[in-house]
Amino acid sequence: MEQLREFWAMGGHGQYVWPAFGLAFGILLAMALQSWLLRRRLRQKLAALQGDTRDET
Secondary structure (H helix, E strand, C coil): CHHHHHHHHHHHCHHHHHHHHHHHHHHHHHHHHHHHHHHHHHHHHHHHHCCCCCCCC
């Protein structure tokens, strides 16, 4: 159990390391979501331009 506590503490730098990891993960997640939403919107726009009104997601 002590080893796990030491791992989370990261030699006293855990208070900086873990928020940095969390922020990076959050940014990557937001970018993935934004890309997915843009792809969906563009596919709908393309379908409308082609005269196809069915929703392909």
